[in-house]
Amino acid sequence: MKEKACFSTPVTPEARKGKSRFSKRITHGSHLMKGKANHAMEDCLVSEFKMLDDHELGLFAIFDGHMGHDVAKYLQEHLFDSILKQSDFWTDTKNALKNAYQTTDKEILEQSFKLGKGGSTAVTAILINGQTLVVANVGDSRAVISKKGVAKQLSVDHEPSKEKKLIESKGGFVSNLPGDVPRVDGQLAVARAFGDKSLKRHLSSEPDTAVEIIDDDVEFVILASDGLWKVMSNQEAVDSIRNIKDSHSAAKYLADEAVSRKSKDDISCIVVREQCTVRCPPVTCHVAEVNTSNQQPREHPRETPHGRVRGKHRMGQAKENPLSPDDKWAHPEAQTLVTSLKLGHDKTSLTSIVGQRLKGKPV
Numbered sequence: 001m002k003e004k005a006c007f008s009t010p011v012t013p014e015a016r017k018g019k020s021r022f023s024k025r026i027t028h029g030s031h032l033m034k035g036k037a038n039h040a041m042e043d044c045l046v047s048e049f050k051m052l053d054d055h056e057l058g059l060f061a062i063f064d065g066h067m068g069h070d071v072a073k074y075l076q077e078h079l080f081d082s083i084l085k086q087s088d089f090w091t092d093t094k095n096a097l098k099n100a101y102q103t104t105d106k107e108i109l110e111q112s113f114k115l116g117k118g119g120s121t122a123v124t125a126i127l128i129n130g131q132t133l134v135v136a137n138v139g140d141s142r143a144v145i146s147k148k149g150v151a152k153q154l155s156v157d158h159e160p161s162k163e164k165k166l167i168e169s170k171g172g173f174v175s176n177l178p179g180d181v182p183r184v185d186g187q188l189a190v191a192r193a194f195g196d197k198s199l200k201r202h203l204s205s206e207p208d209t210a211v212e213i214i215d216d217d218v219e220f221v222i223l224a225s226d227g228l229w230k231v232m233s234n235q236e237a238v239d240s241i242r243n244i245k246d247s248h249s250a251a252k253y254l255a256d257e258a259v260s261r262k263s264k265d266d267i268s269c270i271v272v273r274e275q276c277t278v279r280c281p282p283v284t285c286h287v288a289e290v291n292t293s294n295q296q297p298r299e300h301p302r303e304t305p306h307g308r309v310r311g312k313h314r315m316g317q318a319k320e321n322p323l324s325p326d327d328k329w330a331h332p333e334a335q336t337l338v339t340s341l342k343l344g345h346d347k348t349s350l351t352s353i354v355g356q357r358l359k360g361k362p363v
Contacts, residue, residue, distance in 0.1 A: 028270060030045055037264065043227075043267070044065065045223075046059055047060050058125075058128075060221075061125070063075045063122050064121045064268070071120040071195040074108055074115055075108075075194060078104060079101075082104050112195070119195030120195060121225070123135070123137035123142060125154075133221065135212070138204070139190040140189075140226045143222070145221050146242065149242060158192040163191040166204075167202050172184055185202060187199065220250070230263055250273065255267045
């Protein structure tokens, strides 16, 4: 019996697309396509916006199951809840992600009698106020952004060949048979995954994490399972949808293109597109060990005695008088850059940025 694709919302045309309530210019769309293998669809996804503590969060994820879809379905229903319940989500996001991933994996292993012996890869992306994108992943599902048409991968492909020493140090081995990909203990083609109880001694569920400031150079984000990436490079994916403005149409195009290139695997894809600058409240979000020193923060609303101003002009075109260097860090404009400072910007770079953002005159 055929099963419907694994969605976080009812399978209707409208369930596959959506938009931010903070900015109608941020849209998201998704598409899933069953592969040619003789088993039910094993991919699941999440693609939605929700409010939390006065912040809008875009929650996007691809879960690529293997040996069944039960683990992928469990992740779809529980992983984001676990992440957002972490007490340090706003103060140490990287640590919160790691704890949530590993806590959820333990829950899956404890329920292996119900969920089966299979597993799943995962790539999650949390878009905070349209301003900061936090990515985590285990396995080979990817997150890729387009910056002025140039593809940049934010996730890490956890291939057994790359983690061979670690696997062997745990007592496992990596097979490399002719005509086949490297596999953990001759079975699994990824070195990190949720579930897989029989292989867990030799596998990890610790995610790699990354953070990206969403500035005006970022055009869109692609999340997809390896059914896409086996037949298409990051740059090919970016080039093929750059001129498709509708997010759902872009996601569907990528899936269709993968099939036309003879992909036989299940394919799941999400596209989050930003059509122009998003103005939104700043957020304090700490992610350690991330180098974003060459990225400039977004434009934000300005706080004035009369409330928040969302004018169409850029900060460099503001009508206020420029401030002196001694005053610039006390100005509300500088406070909108606190997020960037805590995400890895050095103060010297920010001093220049603040100066440029206040009347267009570098300090």
